[in-house]
Amino acid sequence: MQLSTGIETQKERTLAMLEDKEFMCWLFERYGRFIWYTVKKFCRRTDLWEDIVQESLLRLLSCIPRLRNLSEQKLTGYIAVTTRNTTYALLWKEGIL
Secondary structure, eight states: OOOOOHHHHHHHHHHHHHHHHHHHHHHHHHHHHHHHHHHHHHOOOHHHHHHHHHHHHHHHHTTHHHHHTSOHHHHHHHHHHHHHHHHHHHHHHTTOO
16 A cells, blocks of 8 residues: 655646646637626626626536536526526626515
8 A cells, every 4th residue: 555645646736737727718709608698688787797797607617516427408508507506696696686
């Protein structure tokens, strides 16, 4: 049995972070227009759109392991619900709802 060194652990973490970055880049390239469409559907204030998109992506970032295991249809639904809920949360925070 070999003990793992801190270097190996750090390499593994770095590799996982790069893979997560690539996944999020792919996700935005694939679903970016859909995310924008969903934001515009639920929010008419154009000054909040970019903030909502960014917050939605941050929320999706925290769920990468779950997202990787979803089928394309379920992933689309998950993104839609996350974006919608983020829109409502930010509108509530702004005192609009």
